[in-house]
Amino acid sequence: MTPQYRRILLKLSGEALGSDDNGCMDPSVLKQLAEELIKLRRDNIEIGVVVGGGNIWRGAEAPWLEASTSHYMGMLATLMNALALRAVVESLGAPSAVISSLNVTDLVDGLTTRQAIKGMRAGKIVFFAAGTGQPYVTTDTGAVLWALKTDADVVLKATKVDGIYSSDPMKCAHAVRYDRITYTQAIRDELKVMDLTAFSLCMQYRLPIIVFKLTPYSNIRRAVFGEAIGTIVEEENNAKTSSQRCRNTHEKGC
Ligand code: UDP
Numbered sequence: 700m701t702p703q704y705r706r707i708l709l710k711l712s713g714e715a716l717g718s719d720d721n722g723c724m725d726p727s728v729l730k731q732l733a734e735e736l737i738k739l740r741r742d743n744i745e746i747g748v749v750v751g752g753g754n755i756w757r758g759a760e761a762p763w764l765e766a767s768t769s770h771y772m773g774m775l776a777t778l779m780n781a782l783a784l785r786a787v788v789e790s791l792g793a794p795s796a797v798i799s800s801l802n803v804t805d806l807v808d809g810l811t812t813r814q815a816i817k818g819m820r821a822g823k824i825v826f827f828a829a830g831t832g833q834p835y836v837t838t839d840t841g842a843v844l845w846a847l848k849t850d851a852d853v854v855l856k857a858t859k860v861d862g863i864y865s866s867d868p869m870k871c872a873h874a875v876r877y878d879r880i881t882y883t884q885a886i887r888d889e890l891k892v893m894d895l896t897a898f899s900l901c902m903q904y905r906l907p908i909i910v911f912k913l914t915p916y917s918n919i920r921r922a923v924f925g926e927a928i929g930t931i932v933e934e935e936n937n938a939k940t941s942s943q944r945c946r947n948t949h950e951k952g953c
Contacts, residue, residue: 703925706745706819708846709736709855710839710893713754713780715913723754724780729787735916736824737793744923745819747849749827749842750784752776758834770834774801777838781828782806794823800832800841812848819849839897847904854906855922856893857913862930863890877930885932892932907933 711732718725736746758770781797788795796808796818807828809815818825830841839856846854860868861876865888868874882902885892892898892910901908909922911929921928 700924702742702744702923704744704852704923706849706851707739707747707853707855707923708842708849708851709746709748709857709919710842711748711750711857711913712838713751713776715754715857716750716780716783717754724783726787729783730791731916733784733788733791733793733824735919737788737791739920739923740793740822740824743822745822747815747819747825747827747845747851748784749830749838749845750777750780751838752778752780755779767834771801774829774832774834777830777841778803778806778828781826784826785824788824794821795826796823797826797828799828801829803829815845816849836896837894839893840900843893843897843900843906846906847900851906854901854908855919856908856910857919858910859912861912861928863892863910863932865890878927879931879933881935882932883935901932905934907931 716725716728717723718728736748739746752773755776756773758766758773761769778799778801785795785797797806798809798811798815798818799807800810802810804810808818815825815827827841827845830836830838831844842854842856863880863885864874864876866874868876880890882898885898892908900906909929909931911918911922913919918928
């Protein structure tokens with residue numbers, strides 16, 4: 700099988716690292732994620748991962764605290780997650796690096812785009828910490844910026860649900876899951892793909908986004924190898940044939 704994408708930017712939320720049994724960071728979750736990334740690396744996929752910090756701290760959720768400080772604390776939370784992931788990958792014998800948008804040189808392997816690309820080309824699994832390095836935004840925006848800066852082929856947004864639906868599938872039994880949509884449709888129908896700043900950057904630079912369910916973790920591989928998993932958001936021309944395919948499926952009563 701040939702991979703669909705050679706250089707990927709995976710966005711993991713901080714919550715994906717925890718579990719009901721093991722709180723904000725579950726070692727077995729980290730190990731399974733690391734193993735999956737290492738498998739991809741063996742297929743020469745260049746891997747960047749932006750990790751969130753919501754399992755530890757989200758800036759906007761502490762209104763009692765001065766806002767900038769709270770957001771910087773959120774960025775530090777992403778750094779903790781990235782350091783843990785790097786350590787787990789390395790404990791499994793694979794090379795890894797943390798690139799940070801905040802200047803914490805004692806803790807990380809680099810701060811720059813050049814260092815990130817060099818690491819990815821050398822086969823390191825690169826974890827991006829501290830989002831954009833600026834308060835008031837989220838790691839979704841960090842993910843898209845790092846994808847653009849490292850010239851990634853795709854943003855893989857791993858979530859709890861298996862794609863983008865016409866409405867909330869938990870509330871509406873008739874919600875339809877899209878296999879492909881255009882940027883314009885996502886905006887028109889107010890489908891919350893990722894935060895708006897991040898999404899408009901993808902639209903502007905025609906960077907495809909695949910929204911898919913993180914578990915089982917082999918889903919990451921399936922997305923990279925172009926299996927029809929989750930929902931792909933892309934530009935009009937690419938999406939045309941697939942919207943057609945989607946409609947045909949509905950016509951068959953699926
Ligand atoms: N954050 C920030 N700037 C960034 C990225 C993150 O200020 O560029 C802060 C923000 O407060 C955010 C927190 O870090 O709530 C954790 O990131 P995020 O909420 O994106 O984590 P996730 O929900 O993906 O786990």
